[in-house]
Amino acid sequence: MMKEFEYKELEKATENFSQSRLIGKGSHGCVYKGMLEEDGKIIAIKKQSLGLQKIEDNSKLENEVSVLSSLPENSFIVNFLGTSRHDGSSKNETFLIMEYLPNGTLYQMLHAQNNILPNWPKRAQIAIQVAKAIQFLHQAKPSSIVHRDIKSANILFDSNWNPKLADLGLALRMKNDCENHDDDDSPSHRSIRPAGTIGYLDPAYTKPSKLSTKNDVFSFGVLLLEIMSSRKAIDVSKSPVSIVDWATKLIEEGRALEICDKRMHVPWYMEATIKNMLSIATRCVSPKKISRPSIEEVVMEMENVIIEPIRFPLWNILRGLTLLRRKRKRCRNHCSIITTNSVTKTCAQHERKLLLREILADKVTE
Structure with missing residues (x-):
């Protein structure tokens, strides 16, 4: 209350x-x-x-x-x-x-000199938690709320380093299902001019009637690129100055991992996760609003292809591989006695199932 x-x-x-x-x-x-x-x-x-x-x-x-x-x-x-x-x-x-949130902003975390940088799993965690904050606003009742100023400076960290979305001064509650009618010129939004922060602001949001939840999705895409690269949304010291123009070009050229923060080594087991994050970001910043996913779709995809894989600790994978080698040795001894193709195939299938079962068992007991 x-x-x-x-x-x-x-x-x-x-x-x-x-x-x-x-x-x-x-x-x-x-x-x-x-x-x-x-x-x-x-x-x-x-x-x-x-x-x-x-x-x-x-x-x-x-x-x-x-x-x-x-x-x-x-x-x-x-x-x-x-x-x-x-x-x-x-x-x-x-x-x-x-x-009071004591640990500063995401902007400070990514850009301040001599700051402790978040590792790649933490960056993925921050991204999914911010996406869930936006999802909460977009699913608000009786109608969706558009934040209109999603950016790293508006993401604050609590005492446990969990991010929280702040600064709803520009937020607007949708009226008359405006997000599904780009040309709707309803009185409720006719006098409210587009607002936001340059670099994060959706270029398609050019007049009041263009207000949409997809405006926030674009801003989230920019934020996601910023989380991955630690590059500012607009940086006049670089060319191109826009993070969107710079990142999308690299992705189109098949050089997605070059976007990653150069100060942080990318371990092999995070490469697929990072590429998935960049793929989501690319779709979020599409010039065409219809091509952008909803924030619900973003959250679902991130949970399926990003968060679940990184919950497997590296020691679990190594433990599974060690066990696999032991079982393979036993299987080889058995197959040296019975060397038919069918038995060899059965052993290989047994090895794969054993590794998967072992890793999943570790995951369940965490």
Whole structure:
């Protein structure tokens, strides 16, 4: 249940919104770290940016409050705790209170100097968890919610390094099934201009009537390429400057693995997983919306061809291969006595079944 916090409580928690408590800043708002005096709980408090304060535009924060308060709690979305309102002498302010996520953003993880880089299984895990966050929004009731600003800077990590999607200030709830009618010019969206971040923004989203859940799918495709390469969505120091143009060209030329972060070795057992991730990303950033998968399809495919394979630890595979060699030796001894083709074939089939059974048994007992 949404709680209404006293403004004075927030002032104490942030030492009167001291600069030393500022932990995040964007075009729409500033985020402060605070500690509640009552129970010592650490929280994050979002207030308007200075620019919006000057023109007294509360719309972004009010919209975020409206969207978050309409959603049930979800482990892949930043947890919304409540609001606070302050009626000052010259302005009225809205504050949004959220759970504090202590481990920074995905952008920082991928691009900060001297940072500990995520390994390939962790990158796959981050991708699937972000996809599930988007799926949660797209499956919201009574109608889908389009985030409109999926990017690495809006993915935060909790104390266990699980990613959560944040910043729903630009989010819109679909009306009249607009995602299935590109030319729908419904009054609900006619006045809301396209918005997002350059580099992640769907080029097909050119006017309000083009609002669609596929806009988020495009942005997720860009994010997926960024996770794999640690290259920024737009980088003017490189050619081409767009990660989409750069990556799709390499994939078309059959050089997909060259997209991978050069600072991280790609082990042989991750190559298929990485290629599958890049294949999904390519379809997500297709110029034609009809060619893009839904986020539900993305999640299903990632769970089937990405997450399941990497849950086999390498030691399980090695253990299975060791067992296979032992059984092959026994089988060879047996086949040296009975050397017919049919028996040799039977032994080979037995070896394969044994290896599969052994590895699956390890998987079940994990």
